[in-house]
Amino acid sequence: MTKRAFAPVVDARTRLLILGSLPGDASLAAQEYYAHPQNAFWRLVGRVVAVDLVGLPYPERLAALRMARVGLWDVIVSGERRGSLDAAIRRAEAADLLALVATLPELRAIAFNGALAARTGRRLLGEDCGLTVIDLPSSSPAHARPFATKADVWDQLSITLR
Template sequence: MTRKAGFDPVVDAKTRLLILGSLPGDASLRAAQYYGHPRNAFWRLIGGVIDQDLAGLPYDDRLARLRAAGIGLWDVIASAERPGSLDAAIRRPEAADLRGLVESLPALRAVAFNGGTAARLGRAVLAAPPAGVTLIDLPSSSPAHARPFDQKAEAWAALAGALDQRRTGQAG
């Protein structure tokens, strides 16, 4: 079985919120884009958090808007064997260096896990997050998880607190 590898992190020194998925699915890998499946709700969900319509923008513009808002992206798994795109099919995962990345981000206030697999694996690595960094579990943006969009959007709206620049060093 072929190993599938994730993408490089999309972060900079101003990243206040890091959103972690599990491992890009086949559509994302083919497109070489985070959340590249046309039915994945990620771009609509995070666009709602920052009050911008990201879904219709070219990919590089989406990433630029995320960086400008203080949002970074990465995955908890660096590579794994997986037929298809479902997290349940992941075998022999190699963990990404989450702790190293998190500790390298001076403005980081929160790490959000996009879905159950990302939360389970990410929380195992970040069980004791750096001071001032909050861990947040989110419902998956994947089309494989059929929770209604409005329920997902309500949960994702909690991310806005991590982006509020008026707050002190405390994560929300």
């Protein structure tokens, strides 16, 4: 089954762009980034922007990210996949990451949410993109690391927003 990414959540003030791989089934069904209730994304990024995002309705979550100058997108715009695991993605069509980056004059850093996002995104950006590039442990429940371990790495993103 072919699955498609959502539109980027960015504006001209975006300083930090967090990139996942491709939305999972729960996200596609809800039409929301990171909609699976066990995905730690909103808890992790909420710590970075110092806002409890988990309790907010989705539109307010996105508004809070925009206010904090954080953007979201994926490195794959479409691909075939059964289920939600990154390892199951086939026939992936890469996002035009360089074109998006060119529209973000305040962008300082790109963070990759998980290993596939990092591998794909680094290849798309090339060796010297002129930005801080950060590989994050996946927020997905399939990436079985304790929350505190993930948070230690994710918390470092707050430096890019200063």
